[in-house]
Each structure stands twice: as C-alpha cells, then as structure tokens.
Amino acid sequence: MIEMTPLNGDRDDDRNTRLLPTFKKISTKQSPAQKPLRSSLWLDSWLFEWITLTFSVACFIAISIVLWIYDKKVRPEMAYGLSLNTIVSVLATGCKSALVLVIGEAISQLKWQWFQDPKQRQGQLIGMQRFDAASRGPLGSLMIVIHHRAQSLVSLGAAIIILLLAFDPFMQQILSYPVHPTMDTSTTASAFAPxxxxxxxxxxxxxxxxxxxxxxxxxxxxxxxxxxxxxxxxxxxxxxxxxxxxxxxxxxxxxxxxxxxxxxxxxxxxxxxxxxxxxxxxxxxxxxxxxxxxxxxxxxxxxxxxxxxxxxxxxxxxxxxxxxxxxxxxxxxxxxxxxxxxxxxxxxxxxxxxxxxxxxxxxxxxxxxxxxxxxxxxxxxxxxxxxxxxxxxxxxxxxxxxxxxxxxxxxxxGTIYLKHPGATLYRAEIGDDGGYANPLCWMPGPPDAAGYEETRDFAFCHGRMYLLGxxxxxxxxxxxxxxxxxxxxxxxxxxxxxxxxxxxxxxxxxxxxxxxxxxxxxxxxxxxxxxxxxxxxxxxxxxxxxVTNVFVNVRWPWMILPGLLVLLGAIFLVVTITVSKKSHIPLWKSSALAAYYHGLEKLEDGDNDHDELKTASTMEKKAEEENVRLQRSEKNGRLVLRQQGASEVDPAPSTRMSSSLSSLEQHPQRERDSTLLQLVEPGSVNTNFETPSKKRTAAHPAYADPSMPSRMLEAYVE
Incomplete structure (x- = not known):
C-alpha cells in the first residue's frame, strides 16, 4: 500500500486552509499474466521432506562407507589439512540437521490432525503452542511427551528429537586412532639376532x-x-x-x-x-x-x-x-x-x-x-x-x-655321541690334541639308534666340549x-x-x-x-x-543409535504422511499463514468467508496480496492484525499525479483547482468536508484517526 504524504491545502482570502479532495486509491496490481507463476510443488506436497530425508540417509550411508574404507587402515593424510574426523563431523551435521527438519515438519502437520480428531479430549488452544515448541527443539519435545504421556504419534517424533541430542556425542566416539607397528620395507631397515x-x-x-x-x-x-x-x-x-x-x-x-x-x-x-x-x-x-x-x-x-x-x-x-x-x-x-x-x-x-x-x-x-x-x-x-x-x-x-x-x-x-665310537686311542693321540682324537658330538633330540648324523640340523662335533669340566x-x-x-x-x-x-x-x-x-x-x-x-x-x-603408524579403528557399536534415529525418522515421516492422507487434512505443515486464514472463530462471529484457501500455496499467494496492520479492533479494542486492502499502486499514474500536484504550486488558485479535479476519477471527490460518516470511517480506517489533519489528502486503492 502506498500512503500519500500530506499536501498543503490552498488558502483562501481569509487565510483558511481548504482541504484538498480525497482520492481513490489507484491500483497497480499486476495481472495474472504479468505475475511470475510460483510452483506449489514444494508447499502442497511432501517432496521437499522426502528430498531432505534422502539427504539425511545419504549422509549416514556416506559416513558408513567412509568408515568401512578406512577401518583398520593407516590414518590417511588428506589435502588442505582435512582429517577423517572433519569429514565424519560434516556428514554427521548434515545428517542430523536434515533429520531434525523432517521431524519438525511432520510434527507440525500432526498438529492439524490432532485438532481435527474428534476423539481427542485435549483440544485446548494451548496445544497449538505445544506442537509448535515440539517442532523446534528438545525442550518443547520433552514437554509434549510428558503432556501426552508418550501415548500419541507425535510423542515418537518428539522422542527422536530428544534422542538426537546424543547424535553428535555418539558420532564422536566412533573413531579412535591406536598406534601399531607396520613392516618397514625400506632398504635401510635391518633386524637380526645372533x-x-x-x-x-x-x-x-x-x-x-x-x-x-x-x-x-x-x-x-x-x-x-x-x-x-x-x-x-x-x-x-x-x-x-x-x-x-x-x-x-x-x-x-x-x-x-x-x-x-x-x-x-x-x-x-x-x-x-x-x-x-x-x-x-x-x-x-x-x-x-x-x-x-x-x-x-x-x-x-x-x-x-x-x-x-x-x-x-x-x-x-x-x-x-x-x-x-x-x-x-x-x-x-x-x-x-x-x-x-x-x-x-x-x-x-x-x-x-x-x-x-x-x-x-x-x-x-x-x-x-x-x-x-x-x-x-x-x-x-x-x-x-x-x-x-x-x-x-x-x-x-x-x-x-x-x-x-x-x-x-x-x-x-639332546644327546652326546662319540664321533668314533669304539675307536682305539693311543697314548700319543691322547696327548696335547687328545680331544680331537675322538671328539664329542652333540645332536638334538633323544638318543638315536643309528647314532650321530652329521646332516641333522644343529648337529656338530667339537673336541673342546671337554673343557666345560x-x-x-x-x-x-x-x-x-x-x-x-x-x-x-x-x-x-x-x-x-x-x-x-x-x-x-x-x-x-x-x-x-x-x-x-x-x-x-x-x-x-x-x-x-x-x-x-x-x-x-x-x-x-x-x-x-x-615402523610405528597411526591406524584408524572404527568402533561400530557407536553407530547403532545414530542409525536407529535415522530409521525411526523415516518411519515417523511415512506414518505421518499416511495418517494425514487418511484424515484428509490440508497439507499445511509448519505454515504460519494457516493460523491467519483459518484462525480462531468465535461463536458470536457472524462473518462468513467462503474463500477457505485450503492449500499452503494459495495462502502464500493470497498473503502476498493482503495488507495488514497491527491495530486496535473497532469491535472490542483488542490489538489485532487488521486487513487494510490492496497496497500495490501503478507507478505510472502515481508518478503522473505526483508530478501534477507538484506543478500546482506554480499556478494561480483557479488553475490549480481545475487541474486537481482532472486528476481525480469521477465520483471520487468527497464534497463533504465535514467529519466522515460512520460508514465512511468503517470503510476507510484512516478517517477514524482523530489526529489526521482535515487538510490531508489520502489515496486508497480499492
């Protein structure tokens, strides 16, 4: 809505200010052919939630694949200083955030089903606030679980949001980095024992x-x-x-x-x-x-x-x-x-x-x-x-x-043998080198009937074995x-x-x-x-x-809770869609406009609006055309959003009118009056310069404002 600034009225010879005529609002609303079409696919279907849930599941699967690839492997050195923890953290954040969005939208949709079900005894208006709080975070979810005693479908979604608090801590416990030795195949590596x-x-x-x-x-x-x-x-x-x-x-x-x-x-x-x-x-x-x-x-x-x-x-x-x-x-x-x-x-x-x-x-x-x-x-x-x-x-x-x-x-x-069993020794041979005349031999294992075998592994003969005495x-x-x-x-x-x-x-x-x-x-x-x-x-x-290397160790049991939450989130969305279709509830989800267009109707309200605006997309289109202002109600004085009428003005007539009004200051009084009358559509001039009637005041709220000078010119768009 375009509000015209107050214009100075013409002064007569008695220096009394004369209020200029009131204009009708000139509409500048675009025709349907001129206004770009908005697709209602996102608002009037579950497509966006399905895509978001698919993204959440894809992130969880990606985490599982990454962990499976690097499990029991050497910790990778990635470009730009990235680490495996960073990748898992980013994917986990995406998985959790998308899941929270899906659960929140499903809870918001169950809000309308809750108030439509005639079997519900808890239909107080405060339930709107409880559902809205549950869709936003764990505290509201905890309160609705307590209030519903965990016996409603929405309690499942609320429980998932509460359990999602443990999502990040569990994901942080999945990875550990033990240090293990690995084989060194370099040419400088050497290891030997005597x-x-x-x-x-x-x-x-x-x-x-x-x-x-x-x-x-x-x-x-x-x-x-x-x-x-x-x-x-x-x-x-x-x-x-x-x-x-x-x-x-x-x-x-x-x-x-x-x-x-x-x-x-x-x-x-x-x-x-x-x-x-x-x-x-x-x-x-x-x-x-x-x-x-x-x-x-x-x-x-x-x-x-x-x-x-x-x-x-x-x-x-x-x-x-x-x-x-x-x-x-x-x-x-x-x-x-x-x-x-x-x-x-x-x-x-x-x-x-x-x-x-x-x-x-x-x-x-x-x-x-x-x-x-x-x-x-x-x-x-x-x-x-x-x-x-x-x-x-x-x-x-x-x-x-x-x-x-x-x-x-x-x-x-083992067993001790003589190298030459039964050999005859002579005094000369038993002299200085007597031990070598018939040296002792040793062979591992029990005594062998075949005697000493020189080819046996670790078998040997040595004359100096006598020296141990x-x-x-x-x-x-x-x-x-x-x-x-x-x-x-x-x-x-x-x-x-x-x-x-x-x-x-x-x-x-x-x-x-x-x-x-x-x-x-x-x-x-x-x-x-x-x-x-x-x-x-x-x-x-x-x-x-x-050589000592740092390995990746995946503790898979910590993946159980995050995986169950993703699975329960998908089940919760499917059940919500099924319940919503069976109940024939409009698909409003978390739309804030639904409460405006389908708000509280009191028993004494006699108004009858046949335009129900059943879909979120039509409500959004209608909201673009509606002009409201927070004002006191004329009926009971409450602070309400009051509908003001169309607010879009054709820029060409507006410009033309502003230009003409500006030029009035440069002409004599008679010419200014003549020009001003030409700008106004027939029947639009209020010839009664007295206080507007009650009916006029109801149609045009601006007249109800006692602080408005009588000389102000207003334009209202029908």
Whole structure:
C-alpha cells in the first residue's frame, strides 16, 4: 500500500486552509499474466521432506562407507589439512540437521490432525503452542511427551528429537586412532639376532685343549666363568633393530644349559667313625647313585683332654666329568684303550659334559652316649646336584620402543655321541690334541639308534666340549669345621672353621655361593658361556623391521543409535504422511499463514468467508496480496492484525499525479483547482468536508484517526 504524504491545502482570502479532495486509491496490481507463476510443488506436497530425508540417509550411508574404507587402515593424510574426523563431523551435521527438519515438519502437520480428531479430549488452544515448541527443539519435545504421556504419534517424533541430542556425542566416539607397528620395507631397515649352530667356541683344531699338567682354557672361557659366577648382569645378547620395533619368528639356537635337583634324599654317606673318646683319622665317602665317589677325612684329637673333631662341612665335587673320564686313560702304561661314554644321568641330563655336587654336613650337638660312634651324630643338611651341558632352546625375540624382550622356551639337552665310537686311542693321540682324537658330538633330540648324523640340523662335533669340566676350578673349595666337646654341658660346640683346601680367596667365593645358591650360580655360568658364543658367532636370524603408524579403528557399536534415529525418522515421516492422507487434512505443515486464514472463530462471529484457501500455496499467494496492520479492533479494542486492502499502486499514474500536484504550486488558485479535479476519477471527490460518516470511517480506517489533519489528502486503492 502506498500512503500519500500530506499536501498543503490552498488558502483562501481569509487565510483558511481548504482541504484538498480525497482520492481513490489507484491500483497497480499486476495481472495474472504479468505475475511470475510460483510452483506449489514444494508447499502442497511432501517432496521437499522426502528430498531432505534422502539427504539425511545419504549422509549416514556416506559416513558408513567412509568408515568401512578406512577401518583398520593407516590414518590417511588428506589435502588442505582435512582429517577423517572433519569429514565424519560434516556428514554427521548434515545428517542430523536434515533429520531434525523432517521431524519438525511432520510434527507440525500432526498438529492439524490432532485438532481435527474428534476423539481427542485435549483440544485446548494451548496445544497449538505445544506442537509448535515440539517442532523446534528438545525442550518443547520433552514437554509434549510428558503432556501426552508418550501415548500419541507425535510423542515418537518428539522422542527422536530428544534422542538426537546424543547424535553428535555418539558420532564422536566412533573413531579412535591406536598406534601399531607396520613392516618397514625400506632398504635401510635391518633386524637380526645372533644364532649359535655349533659349540660356543670356534673350531680351531690346531689349539691344544688338554695337557697332562694343566689346561689351556684361555682368557675367553676364563672371563665367561668368572662373570657368570660373580656378576649380576643380564647375560642375554640384545638383537639389532634399526627402527626400535622389530619382531622375529621363533627360532632355535645352541647354547650351554644347566639343570639342578635336590639330592638330599639320594646322597650316600659312607662313614664309620669310633666314639669321641678315641683319637682317630678316618676317611669317609660321599656319592650320588652311579657317580664318582668323593672322599674326605675325619680326625679326632685331644686338646687338654678335650676332644676336638675336624671334618669338611661343605663339600663340592664333580660326580662325573667327560674330561676326567678321558684323562683316566692316561694313568695306564700301555696304549690302545677304548674310551666309552659313561652313560651317567644327573638332574635329568644323560652324559652331561660336566657335573657339580654340593653337600653340606651337620653334626648333632648332643651325642647319644659317650661310647656311641661319632658318625651316628652326622647328618646331611642338604645336597644339590647340577649338570652342565650343550642344549638347544627356542627363542622368541621382540623389540618394542627400543626395549628388547627375549623369551626362552623349553630346553632340549639332546644327546652326546662319540664321533668314533669304539675307536682305539693311543697314548700319543691322547696327548696335547687328545680331544680331537675322538671328539664329542652333540645332536638334538633323544638318543638315536643309528647314532650321530652329521646332516641333522644343529648337529656338530667339537673336541673342546671337554673343557666345560673346568667349571669346578671357579667354584669355592671345600669348607672345614672344628668341633670341641664340652663335658660341662655334654655337647659339641663349634670350635673353629676354615677352608678344607689350600685355595686363595676361598672364603669370598664360598660366601658368594652361599648367597646365590649352587643352582643359580651354575645357571649364571651357563648363561655367561652362551653369551660368549653368541657374541662370536657368524650366524644370525633376520627379523622384521616395523615402523610405528597411526591406524584408524572404527568402533561400530557407536553407530547403532545414530542409525536407529535415522530409521525411526523415516518411519515417523511415512506414518505421518499416511495418517494425514487418511484424515484428509490440508497439507499445511509448519505454515504460519494457516493460523491467519483459518484462525480462531468465535461463536458470536457472524462473518462468513467462503474463500477457505485450503492449500499452503494459495495462502502464500493470497498473503502476498493482503495488507495488514497491527491495530486496535473497532469491535472490542483488542490489538489485532487488521486487513487494510490492496497496497500495490501503478507507478505510472502515481508518478503522473505526483508530478501534477507538484506543478500546482506554480499556478494561480483557479488553475490549480481545475487541474486537481482532472486528476481525480469521477465520483471520487468527497464534497463533504465535514467529519466522515460512520460508514465512511468503517470503510476507510484512516478517517477514524482523530489526529489526521482535515487538510490531508489520502489515496486508497480499492
């Protein structure tokens, strides 16, 4: 609507202002042919909602496809700094936003069905506000669910909107990025672990290994024995790994192993001694079943009529030793003796390269009687037997973040063979290189009736395996003790103690042995010898080099709720469309114009509007033509939107009228009146300059305004 600005009226000779004539409004409304046609397809159908729902489903499917493609894969490096989280977040936002729009429109449509259903008892006008609030957000949805007690169809849509609050948090929990190592195939990658396929010492037949008056053990084994006995270091050899993360398949390697067992119940003590009242010097014997006998002495003397008993309290010896067995042939004057394996077993190992036994003797302080044998008071406190021999073990090696982990499997002590079983040895051959005259051979697995097989994997022969018997030289000597008998108390008491052998530093070594125990000491020596072999070996096992990469891990259970919400949203839309069609409800959805054109009708309102404007598109077209103003109602004074009539003015007549009115100021009074009358259509001039009638006021609300000057010119468009 075009409102004309007030014009100055003409003044007469008495200087009274004369109100110019009132004009009718000149319509400038376009004809239907001139106005562009608007398609009602979006407003009067569910096409837009179907497209929006399809977009929501497509976004969810796209999320699923993207996650499926990158699941368990290395995290992708995308252009422009994009990340997988960004893509999922954008798609999730589109999915959720489209779903909210669809659910909101469906709830708005159910509003009209709710008030049309005669079965509804809750038809209060406030329901319009509840439905409108439910279509806008979770708070309104929660309120309508409570108000309807979750028993209406709209409650399903409201519940979906409420649950959509968890849509984004669930989508954020789908992706995680664990760090895993992957294979490094670059040329600089390297991983290898040392492997022994033979004896711990390199084969050098030119080096003498046995001499009549000593040994040629050398510094290499000397250091290994010493470190094994005294050191607390880790004797494993770390593998080489270029990246700090490497793996190896399980592999086998030769080494030196030990096995110990408690022999307290099986040790044999052969000792027959006179009573303490006699002086004596007797020999006693210790042995394990089938082993070499160890002899030691008991002496009883008198110090001022006090018996003093001296004997060995801690005895260490070798129950069986391959080198001792071989060197025993040298005691004969003639040549031509056959060396056979002793077939001796200790601690589960048959024919070990060497053995060590430790026995601790005790003496009861109170004798049975003065005439009882001293040997009756002797007892074995404890006895331990250990075997030391070649073995084969399985290794599982892993390097993670630069820290190696070496897991060693079960031990296979294999079987010892002679390279030339039954061969006759002569004194000359048993000399400096006697070990190579008939060297020892070793092969994994149980004894084979076919004997030694040189082609067997990890099978080897080596003359220097005899040298392991030298381990006894690095253990402490036997330890002696002296007892004196007190007639006053009638019991033995410790008189003194010391080394039973002339051995430098024996007390220090014995304390070390007592601290760690024989089993641990022998195990450390075996580990030290194996370490020495691994450090000088030329064999190795290649591993796999890994580099640390970040992977994509999709936690699929977090997709369940978003997927269900999309599915329920689609079902809710289909049900809403079905209910709307069956109820023959106009498709108004969330149109704000429906309440205007089909608003509240009071019982006393007698107006009858036959133009129902049933569709949203016709209401929108009509709204473009309607002019309303928020004013007080003439009936009851309420603030209402009052219809004002057509508001579009033809620009050509308006311009012409404005131009003519402007030119009036340049002509005399009579000419201005004549010109003004020509501009006005016949019958449009209000010749009554008094206050407009009630009927005129009702037709033209502008006249009802008492503040309007009587000289103002108004134009109204019919």
């Amino acid at each position: 492997q022994l396929r033979g004896f711990i010492l390199q084969d050098n037949p030119g080096t003498p290994i046995i001499e009549l008056d000593g040994n040629t053990l050398g510094d290499e084994l000397d250091d290994s024995f010493t470190q094994g006995f005294f050191s607390r270091q880790d004797f494993s050899v770390p593998p080489h790994c270029s990246s700090g993360n490497c793996t190896w398949n399980e592999f086998s390697s030769v080494g030196i192993c030990s096995s110990c067992s408690d022999m307290t119940s099986t040790v044999l003590l052969d000792c027959k001694l006179p009573p303490r009242t006699e002086a004596f010097n007797r020999t006693c014997k210790l042995s394990f079943p089938g082993s070499v006998v160890q002899e030691f002495r008991f002496t009883n003397t008198f110090l001022e009529d006090t018996p003093v008993l001296e004997h060995l309290s801690e005895i260490i010896w070798k129950p069986m030793d391959m080198r001792v067995q071989l060197r025993g042939l040298l005691s004969e004057d003639s040549d031509g003796y056959v060396f056979n394996l002793p077939n001796y077993t200790l601690a589960g190992v048959t024919n070990p390269l060497t053995t060590v036994a430790y026995v601790k003797l005790g003496l009861y302080h109170t004798p049975l009687s003065p005439n009882a044998s001293v040997s009756d008071g002797l007892y074995i406190k404890n006895a331990t037997g250990c075997s030391l021999s070649t073995c084969l073990r399985n290794y599982n090696i892993l390097v993670k973040n630069g820290e190696p982990s070496v897991q060693i499997g079960d031990i296979d002590f 030298e381990v006894r030289s690095y253990l402490p000597p036997t330890k002696g003790v002296s007892w004196a008998f007190s007639d006053t108390y009638g019991m033995w008491y410790r008189f003194s103690e010391g080394s039973g052998e002339d051995y430098g530093g024996g007390e220090l070594i014995m304390k070390q042995l007592e601290r760690v125990g024989l089993e641990k000491a022998i195990a450390n020596i075996a580990a030290s010898l194996t370490k020495h072999g691994l450090e000088i070996t030329n064999h190795s096992v290649n591993g796999t080099v890994h």
